[in-house]
Amino acid sequence: MTSTYDGARFVYGCAYCQYTLQLLTMKITPIQELTQQTMQKLNPKLKQKSRLKPSISACNAEDPAKKLKRIDSFLTQSQALWRCRSFECECLPWSEGFPNLAEAVWLLSDDSLDAIDASQQKLNEALLPALTADLDAKGIQWPLGLLAESAIGVKSCGSVIDNAKALLCAEDEPHFCAHIKGRKWQQINAFVAKLPRDNTPVLEWCAGKGHLGRLIAKAHHREVVSLEWQQSLCEAGELFAAKWQLPQTFICADAFAGQSEQLHTEQLAVALHACGDLHVKLLQHASEAGTKQLVISPCCYHLIQAKQYQPLSQIAKASALTLNRADLQLPLQQSVIANDKHKGYRLQEMAWRLGFDALQRKVRGCNEYLPVPAVKQSQLNGEFEDFCLWAAESKGLRLATDLDFQAYQVTGEQRQRLTRRIDLVAHLFRALLEQWLLLDRVCFLQEQGYQVNLSEFCSNSITPRNALIYAFK
Numbered sequence: 001m002t003s004t005y006d007g008a009r010f011v012y013g014c015a016y017c018q019y020t021l022q023l024l025t026m027k028i029t030p031i032q033e034l035t036q037q038t039m040q041k042l043n044p045k046l047k048q049k050s051r052l053k054p055s056i057s058a059c060n061a062e063d064p065a066k067k068l069k070r071i072d073s074f075l076t077q078s079q080a081l082w083r084c085r086s087f088e089c090e091c092l093p094w095s096e097g098f099p100n101l102a103e104a105v106w107l108l109s110d111d112s113l114d115a116i117d118a119s120q121q122k123l124n125e126a127l128l129p130a131l132t133a134d135l136d137a138k139g140i141q142w143p144l145g146l147l148a149e150s151a152i153g154v155k156s157c158g159s160v161i162d163n164a165k166a167l168l169c170a171e172d173e174p175h176f177c178a179h180i181k182g183r184k185w186q187q188i189n190a191f192v193a194k195l196p197r198d199n200t201p202v203l204e205w206c207a208g209k210g211h212l213g214r215l216i217a218k219a220h221h222r223e224v225v226s227l228e229w230q231q232s233l234c235e236a237g238e239l240f241a242a243k244w245q246l247p248q249t250f251i252c253a254d255a256f257a258g259q260s261e262q263l264h265t266e267q268l269a270v271a272l273h274a275c276g277d278l279h280v281k282l283l284q285h286a287s288e289a290g291t292k293q294l295v296i297s298p299c300c301y302h303l304i305q306a307k308q309y310q311p312l313s314q315i316a317k318a319s320a321l322t323l324n325r326a327d328l329q330l331p332l333q334q335s336v337i338a339n340d341k342h343k344g345y346r347l348q349e350m351a352w353r354l355g356f357d358a359l360q361r362k363v364r365g366c367n368e369y370l371p372v373p374a375v376k377q378s379q380l381n382g383e384f385e386d387f388c389l390w391a392a393e394s395k396g397l398r399l400a401t402d403l404d405f406q407a408y409q410v411t412g413e414q415r416q417r418l419t420r421r422i423d424l425v426a427h428l429f430r431a432l433l434e435q436w437l438l439l440d441r442v443c444f445l446q447e448q449g450y451q452v453n454l455s456e457f458c459s460n461s462i463t464p465r466n467a468l469i470y471a472f473k
Contacts, residue, residue, distance in 0.1 A: 064446065064454075065315055067153060068439040071432060072319045074143050082429040083327060086422035087357070088369045090415075093422070097134070104130035105421040113420050114343060118334070123428050124148060131428075151331065151434040151467050152454050167192055167219040175244075176218065180211060183462050188212050190458035191272050192219060194468060195295055203227065203263060205271035205282045205296075206255055210237035210248060212272050217246040224248040227255060227262070255281055263289035271296040273465060276303030280312065283441060287448035294445070294471040297457060301437055302328035313443035316436075331434035333427060334464050347416070348380050354419065355384060355412025356391045359405075363397060370395055384409040438467055445471040 075082075080094045081101075095102035104127060108116065116122045124147055135142055148155055167189055168176060177185040192215050199222060204213035207226035214237070217224045226248060228234050234250040241248040253262075255278055263269055263286050271279050279298050286294050302325040304310070309323035353372060360370050372391045379387060385405040392399050442452045450471035457468040 064439050064442045068315050068436065068443055070143060071146060071436045071439065072321060074146055075429065075433060075436060076320050077142060078429065082330065082426040084422050084426060085326065086419040089418065089422055098131065100130040100133040101127065101425065105424060110417060113424060117424055117427055120431055127425060127428055146432055147428055149431065149435065151431045151438060152456055153435055167215060176215060186462045187458060188215055188272065190462065191297060192216055194457045195270065196268070196293065200266060200268045200293060201225070203267055203269045205269060206274040206278050207237065209233050210241070210250065212270065213248050214240060214246055217248045218244070222247065226250045228252060229254050263291045265290045265292055267291050268293040268295065273297055273299035275300035277305055283312070283444065287445065292473045296469050297465060297467060298438065298441065299465045301331060311440055313440050313447060315443055316440040330426060330430055331437065333423065334430060345377055345380050349375055350419065351412040351416040352384055352387050354415040355408045356388050358411045358415065359388060359403065359408045360397060363399060438469065441469055449473060
């Protein structure tokens with residue numbers, strides 16, 4: 001996992017994210033012709049219909065369209081609590097309207113915040129009584145029960161149990177998981193274990209080196225076409241496939257360049273953590289092509305070309321919500337893998353950035369936030385003064401030699417206490433906003449004639465991005 005910094009918020013996503021922004025602007029070889037040539041090599045027998053029932057079960061009893069409308073109404077009413085830019089705030093921005101909630105967050109100890117933030121149940125226990133009191137005082141009713149649900153719309157109670165059987169024998173697995181971080185390999189295994197087992201050929205979307213596709217090819221004994229835009233990754237994947245004699249073929253092309261010709265009717269399209277517009281393009285192209293099966297796990301909703309989120313379903317298009325990239329980062333503001341050392345660096349960076357923010361406002365005579373580039377962890381091993389000098393240079397600011405850096409460091413630490421509490425309240429709605437985004441995709445696919453199941457493919461401890469959408473005709 002990697003992290004990026006947005007204001008006072010750390011956003012966690014898959015390593016593939018670093019390439020996505022380049023993809024948004026680059027133009028690479030169109031893939032229509034390449035895909036058709038490759039698919040012609042597939043065994044004709046593979047184009048038969050599935051004889052096995054899908055192995056993915058539905059988790060949602062309520063009609064997705066009705067659920068999306070309910071969540072949309074709730075998110076619209078509660079925007080004041082979750083659309084705050086905490087890094088720009090000098091006080092709790094909603095304290096006047098929610099005095100009980102404001103009192104409750106200040107009663108929480110600093111040391112307790114991370115543990116509360118890591119669990120939706122603990123967030124609810126810590127904050128909902130005060131929020132309920134504020135709503136009662138106003139005579140307002142919100143469907144607060146929705147906040148007890150996970151991103152897939154079921155009661156949040158520790159997520160699924162990871163008990164999937166090993167897909168490879170003990171001799172082969174070390175070769176297939178080499179150079180893959182442990183949790184990522186667990187994600188790949190869990191994802192493949194949820195795929196329907198039949199002979200339908202597979203298209204692996206945004207494949208990288210094809211780690212997902214090679215496991216499918218090996219474990220399921222089925223043809224896989226892996227689509228990837230970086231030539232070097234395609235070549236590495238091809239070498240591995242040739243060495244192991246896997247039925248896996250690579251296409252080096254741009255996922256954004258093609259139309260629906262890149263996908264076929266008798267096909268299973270898969271994407272594990274394709275970021276932002278990448279997985280959206282797959283949904284759009286696959287529905288145009290009439291691809292009969294799709295299995296995706298969305299990731300990094302904020303990595304989009306447009307400045308505002310472009311809804312997919314008719315219901316979401318009719319919504320009063322207008323989500324920007326910062327809003328779309330909210331579901332990603334959770335980490336279940338950071339150790340104490342990395343948490344310490346995160347808190348230190350937050351405080352130092354806030355300290356520099358106070359300094360630059362004074363120096364510039366302008367009371368507004370000034371974004372600072374990403375920080376290397378090594379920079380946090382130095383002094384706060386060194387950090388400020390670096391940040392000032394990166395923004396073209398000249399600092400006086402007699403500045404009281406220690407005072408600004410203390411200011412940053414004090415403001416950090418504020419921003420953490422603003423974010424904590426926003427995080428009440430973290431899973432709910434992701435459920436809105438997932439249901440937008442589910443409803444879009446239903447509008448295109450698919451039956452759709454929404455479930456989890458692994459536990460939250462392996463990855464918070466564990467939602468799985470399975471669409472089939």
